[in-house]
Amino acid sequence: MPIKKPGKKPFAPWLKKHRALTGGKGKKQGVADLLLTPLIDMFVILVVFLIMNFSASGELITISKDIQLPKATSTAELDRAPIIQISANTIAIEGIKVGDSEEILKDPDLRIPSLTDKLQEMRKVDEMMHPGQPFKGQIIVNCDKDIDFKLVRKVMFAAADAGYSNFNYAVLVIGAGGEEGGEGGGASEG
Amino acid sequence: MAGGGAPQPSDSGGKKSVDFQLNLVPFIDLLSVLISFLLMTAVWTQIAKIDVKQTPNLPSDEPTPPPEEEKLSLTVLIKSSGYTVSKKGAVVKEIEKKGDEYDQTTLAEVLKQVVAEHPENHDVTVTSEDRVPYQELITVMDTCLMHKLDGISVAGVDT
Numbered sequence: 001m002p003i004k005k006p007g008k009k010p011f012a013p014w015l016k017k018h019r020a021l022t023g024g025k026g027k028k029q030g031v032a033d034l035l036l037t038p039l040i041d042m043f044v045i046l047v048v049f050l051i052m053n054f055s056a057s058g059e060l061i062t063i064s065k066d067i068q069l070p071k072a073t074s075t076a077e078l079d080r081a082p083i084i085q086i087s088a089n090t091i092a093i094e095g096i097k098v099g100d101s102e103e104i105l106k107d108p109d110l111r112i113p114s115l116t117d118k119l120q121e122m123r124k125v126d127e128m129m130h131p132g133q134p135f136k137g138q139i140i141v142n143c144d145k146d147i148d149f150k151l152v153r154k155v156m157f158a159a160a161d162a163g164y165s166n167f168n169y170a171v172l173v174i175g176a177g178g179e180e181g182g183e184g185g186g187a188s189e190g
Numbered sequence: 191m192a193g194g195g196a197p198q199p200s201d202s203g204g205k206k207s208v209d210f211q212l213n214l215v216p217f218i219d220l221l222s223v224l225i226s227f228l229l230m231t232a233v234w235t236q237i238a239k240i241d242v243k244q245t246p247n248l249p250s251d252e253p254t255p256p257p258e259e260e261k262l263s264l265t266v267l268i269k270s271s272g273y274t275v276s277k278k279g280a281v282v283k284e285i286e287k288k289g290d291e292y293d294q295t296t297l298a299e300v301l302k303q304v305v306a307e308h309p310e311n312h313d314v315t316v317t318s319e320d321r322v323p324y325q326e327l328i329t330v331m332d333t334c335l336m337h338k339l340d341g342i343s344v345a346g347v348d349t
Contacts, residue, residue, distance in 0.1 A: 075238030
């Protein structure tokens, strides 16, 4: 394809006096150098920023609209475990609804049989999948920050009934730093 | 473009130009691919955990350890009116709310003092009244973790 000579006006006004356009000795050339340095600068800054935010473990929890996680600074990295979601409306295990929060709160009985049954099923599956290994009993509690402790307590009771006794409370990490930036957080916050 | 990798021979005889243009196209390609990959795999919300072991008063398959007499039994009770810090069954300090907010600064000071007195102890029991919001429980556990009290257990109180 033949290269056409550009017209009198350069395609960008700021390149009017560019050497490649004017040709140095006043003779116009047909080739225009793009200024790549700022582009590469921007790319490098973007790459550095993204690498700093990179997390190898990925996203274990998807936050639903109903749940606003509490915030904390002294935290540890999440492991894969069954997730109990507690919102103002529902209680769910791995996305499957097991009860209405309000009904469970009103119920004077501390147990939640539907949740315990589901967790026992999951425990059986876990033990079948990992024969010979001790059962860790880990569970992630993904609970809205404004929920009454009574509901959390009931869920803990139901989970403990099914043999899950190691609770991992999911929290949003506040402050600069990654997942493990806890210890130097400063005691006087809030 | 900046595609020319080899030095251009000048028009004036055999004198070679010292100008050399780096071939930036592969570099830009690499950066573009890297940026696309990092953007796709980026995790924008940092979710972590606060680890809690089960208290003996809740049902569990594991046998409960025998009670030790020399245990500190550090407990932080979250009430609707404030915090109560106790050890060995005796109240160390009652921390009233400041307006509508819990006084976390004083709690941190009290815990710091207790930890300084008993550096070997890393256990704490966080108990809460039923009406207390979950965020307060997490805040207290966070404060405990800041003071190296990482053996947290949670219990409820009947109100």
